[in-house]
Amino acid sequence: MLIDGKEISKKILKEISSDLRQISKNLGRQPALSIILIGNNPASETYVKAKIKTCNEVGIKGELIRFDVNVDSKILMKEIDKLNNNSEVDGILLQLPVPKNLDERELIEQINPLKDVDGLTAENIGFLNSGAPRFIPATPYGIMEIFNRIGVTLSGKKVVIIGRSNIVGRPLFSLMSGRGENSNSTVTLCHSYTENLSEFTLQADIIIAATGSANIVDGSMIKEGAIIIDVGINRVDDKSRKSGYRLIGDVDFKNVNKKASYITPVPGGVGPMTITMLMKNVCNAAKGVK
Secondary structure, three states, rough: EEEEEHHHHHHHHHHHHHHHHHHHHHHHHOOEEEEEEEEOOOHHHHHHHHHHHHHHHOEEEEEEEOOOOOOOOHHHHHHHHHHHHHOOOEEEOOOOOOOOOOOOHHHHOOOHHHEEEOOOOHHHHHHHHHHOOOOOOOOHHHHHHHHHHHOOOOOOOOEEEEEEOOHHHHHHHHHHHOOOOOOOEEEEOOOOOOOHHHHHHOOOOOOEOOOOOOOOOHHHHHOOEEEEEEOOOEEOOOOOOOEEEEEEEEEEHHHHHOOOEEEEOEEEEEEEHHHHHHHHHHHHHHHOOO
């Protein structure tokens, strides 16, 4: 069965919009998100545009702050401090990746953890890993919400996550193996150094592919009835398209779909949920989460 991330996200956005109306009344202003974008990476431009658009739709004041690719890190740190000290800014997001001449971790750690709606500061990672998350990174948050919305119980399930990034793989490992309401899975975290990957995936009830490697999971690597969550977004040449390319995931959709009980498409699966759950984090920040 196809998991329609667009439809699920629409329902959640309606709930968030309703919640935000009450929060705005309480604050006497719209909740606000400031997004820092450095350089002109095409993919980042697309993501930021979508985030600002969704902010406007649900009732969040979305502000884009641009910097040249060669900006000095001291200027960025001052800007982040300025946002930290602005009581009318509820959330701060540093669009990743940043140019290689900058220290990504240093910039992230400059963000006030109470405004870190990406959940990437060391403090917020620590809260998540301890089982008491303040802000959950948006993509893992969206994946967990997908399971809740389609009625999949995670307790006792064997899960394989392919990819160990701080944005997806590692937080998902903590969330799915933790003691939460819909967690308690047995989770294996695989990555580019994992040998004989199919030995792990063939045992899995749920596979989450988040490597950025096209078609890393094919039909021979999954068991009948497995649930497949495809986080990857990869561009492949397609001269039949006006853009000259098309988007595919990390999963060989055509063949895996024949065996999977549930599967997310690319695009239209995890992607819409990621932006939606970012809005949820901004909503929680505006409520004054501690």
